[in-house]
Amino acid sequence: MVDLSVKICGVEFKNPVIPASGTFGFGREFAEIYDISCLGAVATKGLTLEERLGNPVPRIAESRGVILNAVGLQNPGVEHFIKEDLAFLKARTRVIANVAGSSLSDYEKICARLDGLVDFIELNISCPNVKCGGMAFGIKPESVKEVTRIAKSALKTTPLIVKLSPNVESISKNAQAAEEGGADCLSLINTLTGMAIDVETRRPVLFNNTGGVSGAGVKPIALRMVYEASHATSLPVIGMGGICCGRDVVEFLLAGAAAVQVGTHNFSDTLACPKIIEQLRRFMETHGVEHVTELTGALKLN
Secondary structure, eight states, rough: OOOOEEETTTTSSSSEEEEEETSSTTTOOOOOOOOGGSEEEEOOOOOEEEEEEEESOOOOOTTTEEEOOOOOOOOOHHHHHHHHHHHHHHHHSEEHHHHHEESSSHHHHHHHTTTTTEEEEEEOOOOOOOOGGOTTTTSHHHHHHHHHHHHHHHHSSSSSEOOSSSSSHHHHHHHHHHHHHHHHHEEEEOOEEEEEEEEETTEEEESOOOOEEESGGGGGHHHHHHHHHHHHSSSSSEESSSOOOOHHHHHHHHTOSSSSETTTTTOOOOTTTHHHHHHHHHHHTTOOOOOGGGGGOOOOOO
C-alpha cells in the first residue's frame, strides 16, 4: 500500500494534489460531482477585502494548449467567504485561502482577518500595486520581500505561501526575496502574460487586451521555474502549470515540488483531480515508490 500523504510546514495533507486558485471556486460546484474530501487541499478563489465584480467580458479566451483569462479577481470578499464558505470547506479538506490586494495595507488587513481560520494563506502577488503605477507586487525582488514581510507580520499562527509570478527577470531571486521576507512556503507558477487576437475584427479577443496564460502549454516553463526556485531556497515548493495527469505530477515532484496544484485542467475535465490522484497512486505502485515524498527533488541531471 503506497503512502500519498505529505507534510508541509507542519500541516499534513492526505495527498499532494490541490485544485488551484481561480479554477475551483470555493468547491461547492465540484462537491456536487465528487467527494472533494479526496483532495489534499483546496486553494480558494482569490479573495479581496471587499467584493469585486471583475473585468468586463469577454474575459476568457482559448488558444492551442492554453487558455487566457482576464477575470479580474471577481470574488464576494473575505467576510462573505468566512460566513458562507469556510465551514463548508473545512469540514471536507485543508483550506488554502488565496488572497490579493492593491496595496500593502490590503494584504496586511486580509491576512490578519484570516489568521487562524484557514490552514494556509497563499499570497497572490501578481496583483497591480496602485502606488507603483500598476506594476505587480511580484515583479521586483524588493517588492516581493516587502509585501511578504507585511503579510507575515499580520499572521500569528497561519503559515504563509507566496505565489510567484513567472513574468520576472529571475525566479530564483524572487524566491529568495520571499524567503527573506518571511515566507513559509512558495507556490509557482502564476499565469504568464499573453494575448489573443481576432483577425476578423483586428482586435484583441479579451476586453482587457491581455490576460493570464495557463494550461498544458506552459508546463515546460513551469517545471524549469519550480526546479530553480526549489534549489534557490530552503522553502517547500508547491508546483503548478499545465498539470493534466499523474505523470505530470511526478515531473513536478522530481523537479523539487512537495505538492502540486491543478488548474486549467479542471475546466476541461471536472473529475481531473480525483483521476490525477489515482494515476499518481498507480505510478507509485508500478514503480516501487512506497512514499510520495521519495519523489520530491529526486531528479537526476544529465
